[in-house]
Amino acid sequence: MRLLFNPLNDLLSMHNEFNRLMNRGLADQDEHQFSSKWTPAVDVYESEADYRVILDLPGFEKDDFSVTIHENTLYVQAERNMPEKRGLVVHRNERRYGKVNRAVQFPVLVKADAITASYKNGVLEIVCPKAEEVKPRQIQINVE
Numbered sequence: 635m636r637l638l639f640n641p642l643n644d645l646l647s648m649h650n651e652f653n654r655l656m657n658r659g660l661a662d663q664d665e666h667q668f669s670s671k672w673t674p675a676v677d678v679y680e681s682e683a684d685y686r687v688i689l690d691l692p693g694f695e696k697d698d699f700s701v702t703i704h705e706n707t708l709y710v711q712a713e714r715n716m717p718e719k720r721g722l723v724v725h726r727n728e729r730r731y732g733k734v735n736r737a738v739q740f741p742v743l744v745k746a747d748a749i750t751a752s753y754k755n756g757v758l759e760i761v762c763p764k765a766e767e768v769k770p771r772q773i774q775i776n777v778e
Contacts, residue, residue, distance in 0.1 A: 672730045678738055682770065685762045687738050692756030693729070699753070701760060703746045707739040708762060743767070 679686040691699075693714055700711040716731040743765040751760045 672732060672734060673736060674734055676736055676738060682764075684764055685738075685740055685744065687760040687762065689736065689758045690756060691734065691753075691758050694753070694756075694758075696753060699751075699758065701749075701751050701758075703744070703749060703762075706743055707737055708749075708760065710734070710736045710738075710758065710760070 674689050674691055677688040679688070687708060687710075689710060691712060694712055698712045698714065700709075702709045702711075712734040714731050714734070740762065744762040745765050748763045749760065751758065753759075
């Protein structure tokens with residue numbers, strides 16, 4: 635009786651298919667890396683009075699940012715275009731270019747008209763004060 639199933643051939647076939655898919659994926663990534671959207675890491679801190687949203691976004695100018703709030707969700711958008719390198723051959727390009735999108739939803743209401751933002755040394759910090767009705771406060775008990 636002849637064995638039709640050969641596990642080694644199947645493993646080799648799967649290995650070759652995996653390599654083909656990975657190589658195609660890397661080529662697609664290289665082709666689109668200059669104009670893709672990317673999502674920067676964000677830190678969100680809470681104090682009794684406010685939320686602080688901090689993003690590392692080096693290489694941007696003040697006018698590159700759009701910071702908005704809608705229905706208690708903070709939206710940060712920016713775009714960084716790749717500088718022209720005429721006559722230069724790129725050997726490595728690890729910096730990200732393209733559009734940046736990030737949204738942070740707050741669990742309690744914030745004062746939209748009191749939000750402030752600052753940008754220093756490549757770090758964008760946004761301070762979102764909590765609305766008065768959500769701040770904890772001591773309730774006075776009257777004795778009658």
